[in-house]
Amino acid sequence: MALKDKYVVCLTVEQRNELEQVARSGRHAARTLIHARILLKADTQGAGWDDARIADALECSSGTVARTRKKFAAGGLEAALHRKKPTGRQYRKLDGAQEARLVALACSTPPEGKACWMMQLLADRLVELEVVDTVSDETVRRTLKKTR
Numbered sequence: 001m002a003l004k005d006k007y008v009v010c011l012t013v014e015q016r017n018e019l020e021q022v023a024r025s026g027r028h029a030a031r032t033l034i035h036a037r038i039l040l041k042a043d044t045q046g047a048g049w050d051d052a053r054i055a056d057a058l059e060c061s062s063g064t065v066a067r068t069r070k071k072f073a074a075g076g077l078e079a080a081l082h083r084k085k086p087t088g089r090q091y092r093k094l095d096g097a098q099e100a101r102l103v104a105l106a107c108s109t110p111p112e113g114k115a116c117w118m119m120q121l122l123a124d125r126l127v128e129l130e131v132v133d134t135v136s137d138e139t140v141r142r143t144l145k146k147t148r
Helices: 014-025 028-044 050-057 061-075 077-081 096-108 117-126 137-146
Strands: none
Touching: 014 028, 014 077, 028 050, 028 061, 028 077, 050 061, 061 077, 096 117, 096 137, 117 137
């Protein structure tokens, strides 16, 4: 069984109009434009081309065509056109105001008995001053490194 038969693309009139607008405008990412054209060519109501013919016409791989069909069948138009957001993103531990407090603290004179600020000492002081709930010395190091 070919992938075309497994993942059939059948667009509504509204979806077809939206895809034609996206393909015509040229104001979207190249990937989005290719995927819109793939869906237009694969639509059973319209051209209904097979994967190999679409891949040749749009100069992309047949795997791209198959994946686009599959995404459309599984998640609809938005899933087929746009990438999903990354899930493993690491967010910043300190915001701008907290970074400013850290830099000001690092530029101040170190506590008595210390020649200079240590990363762990800065982290402990930020918690002590209630700038943050918790922070590691590695976060302090990375933040200071990027704010030369």
